Amino acid sequence: MAKNKNLFEKKNVLVLGGAGFIGSHLCDKLIQDNKVICVDNFISGKEANIDHLLGLENFVFLKEDVNNLADLEKYKELERFQIKFQGIQEIYNLACPTNPKDFTKTTIMTAKTNSLGTIRALELAVKYKAKLLHFSSAVVYGPRNDKDPYMVENKYFPSNPLTPRACYDTGKKFAESLVYTYRQFYSIDAKILRIFTTYGPRMPLFVGHMIPDFIVSALDNQPLIVYGDSNFSTTLCYISDVVDVCLKMMASNESGPFNIGSPDEHKIVDIAKKIIKLTNSKSEVRFADPLLFMSKLGIPDITLAKNKLEWFPIVTLDKGLEITTEYGKAHKVLIDWNKVDQVKD
Structure with missing residues (x-):
């Protein structure tokens, strides 16, 4: 050994x-x-x-x-x-x-x-x-x-x-x-x-992670699909x-x-609207049934991480979404929309 x-x-x-x-x-x-x-x-x-x-x-x-x-x-x-x-x-x-x-x-x-x-x-x-x-x-x-x-x-x-x-x-x-x-x-x-x-750059696309899907959909004026209702929220x-x-x-x-994690909670539909505004998109928000893997999680109490590791999140949501959106813009050309399984009317 x-x-x-x-x-x-x-x-x-x-x-x-x-x-x-x-x-x-x-x-x-x-x-x-x-x-x-x-x-x-x-x-x-x-x-x-x-x-x-x-x-x-x-x-x-x-x-x-x-x-x-x-x-x-x-x-x-x-x-x-x-x-x-x-x-x-x-x-x-x-x-x-x-x-x-x-x-x-x-x-x-x-x-x-x-x-x-x-x-x-x-x-x-x-x-x-x-x-x-x-x-x-x-x-x-x-x-x-x-x-x-x-x-x-x-x-x-x-x-x-x-x-x-x-x-x-x-x-x-x-x-x-x-x-x-x-x-x-x-x-x-x-x-x-x-x-x-x-969240951030390199999140996989079109497998149920909503933020990267929101960004590339908004950039191409496609519908933004929220898996859940208008009250679904997350940190x-x-x-x-x-x-x-x-x-x-x-x-x-x-x-x-x-x-x-972040102790701040946000409604997913509000995140979608932020991304539409960030990208100057004509997209609309649509709702679909929740996915099995997704569940509404609690809010993290990060007191121990603050006290023991002197850590707390410093990147604001607006800044993080801006960086992630720029990454989406740079990679949008690689997407074949004919292969994307979107929710139909």
Whole structure:
């Protein structure tokens, strides 16, 4: 087993789910000071998210399913990282399918990733004595209580483990239990962040994430589809704020769990109207049935993150939407509208 010693100039960092929305932005930041191993099977992630990194000497991509990830020391692509001697210093576990429209197609993969995939990440942390940061979700708190919508890290609501969503909702709870158990048994430095709704450039299009769909639809004067009614609301945290706190958490002595998100709630229909105004669009807002993967989540109480990590979101909604819209403008030409499954009249 490789000994984890600071004998090398740069750390070996493993990012599981690194070609996804959050994972790719995290890789962008990590590559500045580390050697990065990005693992993804492209169930939710895309090669386009990491194309700009593929030619870098300190970046290696492995197209693998985390549930079947082999011994890292056996990959020829990683020989230059000298894992046998240097080991792995940090592991970021973001692996899990997250596309709402594809949810029913990936339930088994989701269940496996929340269990077997998390175990695989933890076993690597044990082997290399690596620090591990596990990305959890607001769904661990259970259904939202509108009388008390603020989610605090030690307050949970009952939830049914026998539902079509259980592979994700209950799976996320089980994954946290695994992280806690491995931390207690093996004395590893394993941490948990609970990520609430995050947005920004590189969110996948036309799989049920409404903000990127709103932007490209508005740019082409197409209808903006809200999955839910006019009262459906959410909190929104910009991607750079989430990446910043991930790095703070990994560098800290804290284990969490900590809520990460914006404490400000917004109606989705109001977001749609903002985007229409931002793009000077002639689009209209339409409503459709909610998707199974989507549920109304609580509002994050971020007091612990503020006090323990000195973190709070700094990018305003207006600024974040402006940046994300500019990204949409730059990539609109790549969209084939004939292949887009829009809600019909």
